[in-house]
Amino acid sequence: MKISKKDALEWFEYLSSLSGDKTEVYKRFSPVIESTIRQIELSVNKKHEDMKNEISDLKTLKGRTYFVGDQQNFPKGCVSCLFGDGLGGIRKTHKCNLLCKFCYYHDNIDNQESIPDGMWEIGETLFYEDDIDLLLSIQKKPSGIAYVYLEPFLEIEKYYGIIKKLSDAGIYQHMYTNGSLCTRENLKKLGEAGLNELRFNLGAVKCSDQVIEYMAMAKEYIPMVGIETPMTPEFYEAFQEKKDKILKTGIDFMNCAELHFGEDNINNYVGERMYVARRGYISPLWSREITLKLMKQACDENWGMVVHxxxxxxxxxxxxxxxxxxxQPFGATTYVSEFDRFLPHLFLATLEDENFKFIEEEELPEELKLENCQEEIEFLVVEEEDEMYDGFFDDEDEEDNE
Incomplete structure (x- = not known):
């Protein structure tokens, strides 16, 4: 079924207006919801393909991802992620010195569970640093690991020892930072400990001149240095203003992350045009479009760094x-939505946009036209609301009410 944009808008406006638990409504009319989400995605995919066709030197790693630039500068942490054991994260620092609009922890950043002193979270298990030798002697070492969650430079002195252990074991290591707490001293110590790759979230600091200088400094001590940041209009504007200075740092790559939403950052973006990719992540339409614009610009201007x-x-x-x-079984994936419920109002801006077109449309069958379904929907909603009160009082409360 290829629902029309007009019918999709009418349905999603109506679904957004309903109150209470709508689980049964969504289940009963899932063909309408699924068709709408798919129609939006098809249109977005078509726009992306058209933009990719305009990039003169677009390259791919066996179809798993796209980039432009010299493949020698492609971040090896991403190679490990896409071809090795996956993204193995080591967690230590549960705090950050900044609060970014796009942060996946935004609404709960002050409530993140801490890692006990002297311990590290690896594979959802807590280890003492002294346990690392035992772990490496028993289990197969990973192709690579990443230091994630949240800003490691808040306590960077705690990282040198574990980096040295894993470096001696021949494990490729990369780290994420917003860069604002870097110094020549801590960057040098990271390089001496054996960190292979450092990624700066340049969007977090609005392309700060100081952090750009730290990126150049990091290149003196760490083999691979690059940018990894969600693509937002704010970053795009700031990057264009500082582009020449950034390119002069000699960094190797820029990972253009397509921003996606979860429970803790969605409130900052309600009202933006959104789509669902492969029934999983929800993203704003502009995010990957910014990536593709930058990739084209990199080719046209011969930037000299990989744009991924x-x-x-x-x-x-x-x-x-x-x-x-x-x-896992053939075809198994853990790529899923960050939300445990469907939120129709998130897609109203996309459906209301007169310039956003569905590629192909069909008329809805009579049994799925909104005017023929409203009575049934109202019944389902009322029924659900009644069920919400079943068992609300326990036996003692019922006796008291009698």
Whole structure:
């Protein structure tokens, strides 16, 4: 079924107006919802393909991701993620010195569970640093690991020892930072400990001149240095203003992350045009479009660094690869939505946009036309609301009410 944009808008406006638990409504009319989401995605995919066709030197890593530039500068942490054991994260620092609009922890950043002193979270298990030798002697070492969650430079002195242990074991290591707490001293110590790759979230600091200088400094000590940041209009504007200075740092790559939403950052973006990629991540339409614009610009202007399309497609490939390496059944994936419920109002801006067109449309069958379904929907909603009160009082409360 290829629902028309007009019918899709009418349905989603109506679904957004309903109150209470609408689980049964969504289940009963899932063909309408699924068709709408798919129609939006098809249109978005067509726009992306048209933009990719305008990039003169677009390259791919076996179809798993896209990039432009010299493949020698492609981030090896991403190679590990897409072809190795997946994205193995080591967690230590549960705080950040900044609060970014796009942060996946935004609404709960002050409530993140801490890692006990002297311990590290690896594979959802807590280890003492002294346990690392034992772990490496028993389990197969990963192709690579990443230091994630949240800003490691808040306590960077705690990282040198574990980086040295894993470096001696021959494990490729990369780290994420917003860069605002870097110094020549801590960058040098990271390089001496054996960190292979450092990624700066330049969008978090609005392309700060100081952090750009730290990127150049990091290149003196760490083999691979690059940018990894969600693509937002704010970043695009700031990057264009500082482009020449950024390119002069000699960094190797820029990972253009397609921003996606979860429970803790969605409130900052309600009202933006959105789509769902492969029934999983929800993203704003402009995010990957910014990536593709930058990739074209990099080709046209010969930037000299890799620009990598870290898109929802790439993350989908990442999850397929990870599951295959973990012995999951053929086709198994953990690429899913960050939300445990459907939120029709998130897609109203897309459907209301007169310039956003569906590629092909069909008339709805009579049994799925909104005017023929409203009575049934109202019944389902009322029924659900009644069920919400079943068992609300326990036996003692019922006796008191009698």
């Amino acid at each position: 399309d870290c898109s929802n497609h790439t993350k989908y490939s990442r999850e397929l690869n990870k599951n295959s390496k973990q012995g």
